[in-house]
Amino acid sequence: MQVNFKGVAADYQIGPIRSKNIIQQVNLCLPSQSFTAIVGHTGAGKSSLLKTINGLLLPTTGTIQVGDQTITADSPSKAVLKSIRQTVGMVFQFPEAQLFAETVEQDICFGPLNFGVSKQEAKQLAQEAIALVGLEESILAKSPFSLSGGQQRRVAIAGVLVMNPDVLVLDEPGAGLDPKGKDEILTLVKNLHESKGITTLLVTHEMNDVARYADDVVVMEHGEVVAHKPVHTFFDDVQQLKSWSLDLPEARRFQLRIEKEANVKLPKVCLTIDDLVASLIEVGLA
Ligand SMILES: Nc1ncnc2c1ncn2[C@@H]1O[C@H](COP(=O)(O)OP(=O)(O)O)[C@@H](O)[C@H]1O
Ligand SMILES: [Mg+2]
Incomplete structure (x- = not known):
């Protein structure tokens, strides 16, 4: 499913005060089945942009199209919001903070039950979902609060x-996990x-993850x-990355170092260590 931002601006109303435009002039088309990373400094508007996709933050101007549904500045109808929230799965930062039920099963069944699925069917869906994230079925009977951070x-x-979303949006899903836990989550998403x-949209600070998992990259600065x-x-243009103060993935950094020391040019931009090894073999350096 495609997500298309057209001329989107958004801000926050805090009591009587309206923040300046937090999101400005965003025109962005995320094609169906794309995997896009969003990068940019803290405060650049990444999380806010994600919130506009399911109407948690409404645009002041412009439209966001999700499949054949459209969010505009005039409050969208409840039916449109409900449909979009069913279609767009949002994994917020530290999503485990929102676990609340007595058992894992009750927690997972909450969404489907809200959307009118029968109890029996919801239980079946919960079993499928727990398998999708690589956990044992027996965990369904446990309290979410008895689990490790990674399991939560x-x-x-x-x-x-x-909810079987067509669009999945994840805001730093690896934050606070150890490297192994983070890799497992991102591999699962991939x-x-x-x-x-x-259609997947991943906010991350980690350029190694951008290189390993994403097909496209969006850079945000000051809400744009x-x-x-x-x-x-994206990782070819090193000067441009420097101007945004963004890092390089490890493999790309090694590549530039080797190219400089050995005075060679490898045939392609290396995003992973595997890419780098293959390129070194190709030019006879390994
Ligand atoms: N709920 C909110 N109310 C008011 N201002 C907010 C809120 N959330 C974020 N902001 C402001 O919006 C700007 C962008 O924040 P955010 O979208 O969280 O950026 P990022 O995710 O890139 O760090 C920041 O200046 C932040 O202070
Ligand atoms: Mg954020």
């Missing part, structure tokens, strides 16, 4: 996946993206989208 994060993600064709490029093109 997976349960929270299962509670989003159980596999789901590939097997189900879910300043770049939207395929990942290879």
Whole structure:
């Protein structure tokens, strides 16, 4: 499913005070089945942009199209919001903070039950969702609060996946997890993206993750989208990355170092260590 921002601006109303435009002039098309990373400094508007996709933050101007549904500045109808919230799965930062029920099963079933699914069917869906996130079925009977942080994060993600979203939006889903836990979550997201064709949007600070998992990159600065490029093109232009104070992925950094020391040019932009090894073998340096 495609997500299309046209001339979107948004801000926050805090009591009588209206913040300046937090999101400005965003024109951005995320094609169906794309996997896009959003990067940019803290405060650039990444989380706010995600919130506009399911109407948690309404635009002051412009439109956001999600499939054939459209969000505009005039409060969209309840029916449109309900439909969009069913279609767009949102994994917020530290989503485990929103776990609340007595058992994992009750927590995961909450969404489907709200959307009118029968109890029996919801239980069946919860079993499928818990398997999708790589947890044992026996965990369904446990209290979410008895689980490890990594398991809680997976349960929270299962509670989003159980709605079978066409668009999945994740705000720093690896934050606070150890490297192994983070890689497992992102691999899971990537596999789901590939097997189900879910349009995926991932906010991350970690350039290694951008290089490993995303196909395209969006850069945000001061509420604006300043770049939207395929990942290879993005990491090719080192000067441009410097101007945004963005890091390079490890493999790309090694590549530049090797190219400089050995005075060679490798045939392609290397995003992973595997890419780098293959390129070094190709030019006879390994
Ligand atoms: N709920 C809110 N109310 C008021 N201002 C907010 C709120 N959330 C974010 N902001 C402001 O919006 C700007 C963008 O924030 P955010 O979208 O969280 O950026 P990012 O996710 O890139 O760090 C910041 O200046 C932040 O202070
Ligand atoms: Mg944020």
